[in-house]
Amino acid sequence: FAFHKLGGSPERDQVFMIGDSQGDSKAGSLFGATTVWCAWGYQQLPPSQPSPQIIASNPQDLSSIFRMAKA
DSSP states (O other): OHHHHTTOOTTTSOOEEEESSHHHHHHHHHHTOEEEEETTSSOSSOOSTTOOSEEESSHHHHHHHHHHHHO
């Protein structure tokens, strides 16, 4: 994974997978990332399996999500 090649460590770094599809949610879940579903994407409803951990209603929500993660 690029994450590891760039020096990332799941034990040290919080990782997010941001997407708008079932595939994005599945990939993030398999990696162990916090999954964020973007409600403004092409999929009308959030994925069911695995369901995202966070739903972002609009792009501005992402900055709030990241700020809360740092706290």
